Amino acid sequence: MVSDLPVYLPLVPPLAGAVVLTATSSLYRKRRYGAARWLVSLTSLLASLALLILMVPSVPASYQLGGYGPPAGSCLRLDALSAFLCLTAVAITSLSVAFSYRYMEHDRGKNRYYSLMLLLTAGLLGVFLSGDLFTLFVFWELMCVSSYALVAFRKHEWEPLEAGFKYLVMSTVGSLVALYGISLIYGIAGTLEISGIGAALSGAGLVGYFPLAMIVAGFGVTAAIVPFHTWLPDAHPAAPSPVSAVLSGLVIKGGVYAIFRVLFTGFTSYGFAVPLMILGAATMTLGNLMVFAQQDIKRFFAYSSVANMGLILMAGGAASQIAVAHPADAGLAYVAMAGALFHVLNHALGKSLLFLSSGSMIHSAKTRSIQSLEGIARRMPWSGGAMAIGLLSLAGVPPLGGFWSKLMVLAPLAALLPAGDPALAAAFVVVLANSLIAAGYYTWLAQRIAFKPAAVPESVGEPPLSMVIPVVILSLVCICVTFALPWIIPAFESISRSLMGV
Template identity: 90%
Template structure:
C-alpha cells in the first residue's frame, strides 16, 4: 500500500526535537533528566526514519512551499537519489546519537549538543529534498552552521575553537561563492528551479561556465575537494567522535550531492567532465599521500575521507565523459555513476564505523596516537573487530561493499581503454593506483590495531554497551551490503540514469 505523505514530513521531527530540547533545557540541570534529551533526540530521528520508509513507495513526490509556483516559488522534491541519501543520513545520525549517550556523559552543554545534531540532520535532509536553489541554500546554511558549532563544541579547549573557526571561515567563503553562482544562474535562466534551468542555460554559451565554476568551488569547500580540503583534517580530531562520524559520513556528501545535482541537471550540455576528473584525481591522490604522514588516528581517517571524495568526483566526471564522448557506450556511463552512488553508501557506513569505533578506543585509552593504540583490539575485541571490518571495506577487499563500488567505477574505464580516450585512460590509471595505495594503508592500520602486541594497559576494555551496540550495527550493515548486492545494484543504476537525464 502506498501512503501519500507530504515531502516535508521527515524534516519535522528533528526540527521539533531541537525546539523541544532548547525550550526545556532548564530541566536538564537535574541529573534525573539526563537521559531525556538523548531519548528525545533518538525518538525524533527514528520518527523521521519511519516517515522516510513509508514514503519510499510514493517516490517521486513533490511539495510546493508557499503560494508561488515556479520560477519564484520554493519546492521540495523527493526522488530516488534524495530518498536514498535521506535514509542513509538518518540511519547514520541515529546511530551516532545513540553512541553519544555515554560518550558525551562528561561534557557540558549536552542539550546544545543534541539540538545541534538534530538541526544538522534537518539541514541535510532539506539539502537532499530541495527542488530549487534558494531552498537548497537555506538548508545548506542550516547544515553548515550546525556543523561549525559541533566542531567547536568543546569550546573550553583551544583545538576545537581553532578548528571550528577555520571551518567557519572557509565554509562561509564557499557558501558566498556558491550564492554568487546561484544569483548568476537566476540572472541567466530567470528561475531557480533546478529542473528548469537546463533549457535556459543551454543557450548561454561561455557565460554559463562562470556560475558552473562558482557552484563547484562553493560547494566543493564542504565536499573537501582539493585545494579546499584543509579544514577537514583539523575538524575531525577536534570534534567529538560522533560528530566526526556525521561530518565525514554525511556532511561532505552534501557537497558532492549539490555539485552532482546542479551540474547533471542544470549544466548537462556543458563540458564539465574533464575538470571534474582533474579535480577528483588531485583530491584522491593528495588525500592518499597525506595519510602516510599522520600519527593521529582521526587525522588519518580525515585524509582518507578526502581521497574517497576524490574517487566519487572522478567517477561522476568519468560518467559524464563517457556519456558525452562515447554515446554508443552510454550504459557504461550509468555503471560508473552507479559506482559513485554506491561508494557514497559504502563510505558513509564505513567511515562512520571507523570514527565511532576509534571513538570507543579513544574514550577507553585516552589517546588518539596510532602508535599508542597498537594491539588495542586484544583489549577491545568488539570495537577492534568492527574497525577491521570498516578498514577492509574501504580498502576494497572482497567481498565487502567497498570492493564492488570501486569495481563499478573501474570496470567501465577499463572497458573503454581500447577507445584511446586520454581522459578516461588517465582516470583509470589514477583510480587503480590510488585504490592500491588505499588498500595498503587501510590493511596496514588493521594489522597494527589487531595483531601488534597491546600497547595499552590491561585495565583498558570495552566501553559501555550503548557505545558498542551502534558500532556492531554499523559493522553488520557494512557486511550486509554484500548480501544485498542483487537488489542494490539495480537501484543504483536506476538512480544514475535518472540523475543523468534518462527517464
C-alpha cells in the first residue's frame, strides 16, 4: 500500500548539503570559513538520521516517484530491512565525517571531499530504499561514482590514482553486467518492481537463471565477492581512513543487499542456494588466507572484509537451502538469515571502528606497517583499546556481537547435520574452520598492537579529540550490542522472515 509518508525525505539533507557545498565552494577557501563545510556536512547527516528515526514507527511505507505505478513507475520503499540499513549507514557516515575534521585538515580539496561523502550517503540511502530495479540502479551509480572519486581523492599521489582507476574499471564493468541483467528481467517479467519479478522469473525455467546470475556478478564486484574482489585490497590503503571505514562498513554491504533483495524477494523455491554457498565459501576462505600475507594494516583489514562478505553470502545461501530442502525446519532458515543480517551490523560497526582507530594510529605514527605499529596501544590507549574491541568482536570472542552473529549462522547448520544434507554439512565445516582462522589472526593482531614493546617513538600520542570521540562512540556501540541482544535477535529474525517471504 502506498503511504503518504515522504519516504524520500532522508535523501534531501545530504543532497541539499552537497549542493550547498558545491555552490559556495569559493567561500570555503577563506580560512575563517574552513570549519563551515564540515559543519554543513555533519548537520546534513544528523538531519537525515533524525528524519529516519522519526520515520521508523511508520514502517512499512512507500512513495511512488512521479506518481506512476508499476511497471513503469519508480518507487521508494521503507521496510524494516531498509530502515535498519539506512540508520546504520547514516550513523557510520556521520561518525566518519566527524572524524575527518582533523584527519583531513592538511589535505587539499576538502570541499570536494565533504560533497562526495554526502553524495555517497545519498546513494547508499537510495539503494536501500529502492523498490524497483531502475531506481536501485540510478542510486547505485551515484554511490559508486562518489566512492571512485573518494578512493582517488589524493590525486596528486600515484597509489590513490591507480586504486581508484582499478575500482572504476571493475565496478563499471560490473554495473554494465547488472544493467544488462536488469534489462533481461524486464523483458521476462514485464516489470522492474522488485516484489513483482519473483513469480515471473520462477516460471521462466532455465532462462530465468541467466539474469539472476548477471545480477549476482554485477553487484558482486562492489560486494567484493571472489573473484571480483581484487579492487578492495588496493582501495583501502589508498583511500583516507574515514573513506575506508565507509567502504568496508557500508558500500560493500550495498552489493550484498542488492543481491539478497533481488534473490530473496519472491523466490521461495528457486535454485540459487548452492551457488551462493560456493561463492561464499570461496570468498571467505580466500579472504582469510590472504590476510596472512599482509604487512600493511589496511590491506589486512581489507582482506578480512572480503572474508566477512563470504560469511554473509554463505549464511544467505544456507538459509535458502534450509528453506527449500528442509521445509519442516524453516525456522532454522530464518535463524541463519537473521545471523547473516546481524553480522552485517557487527561487521559494519567493527570494521568501521578498526579503520577509524587505525586511521588515528596512522595519523600519529605516519606508517601503515603492522610491524612499525607494534605496541602502539601503550602510546595511544584510547585508540588501541578501541581497536582491541573491534578486533575481538570480529574474532567472535564472547560476549561481543560478532560471537552471537556467527553462532546464529553455525547453530542451524549444526542442528541439521543429522539430516545428511551434504551442502549444509560442507557449509558447517567451512564456516567453522574459517571462523577459527579469523579468530586466530584477529587476536594475533590485538596482541601485537597491545602487548608488544612500543615500536613507535615516545612522541607519538593520541590524535585530536575530534578523532578520538567517534572512535570511542563506536567502541561503546559495539559493547552495547551485547546488552541489546534480547531486542536485536528477535528483530533480525522478524526481518529475515519478511525478506524470505513469510
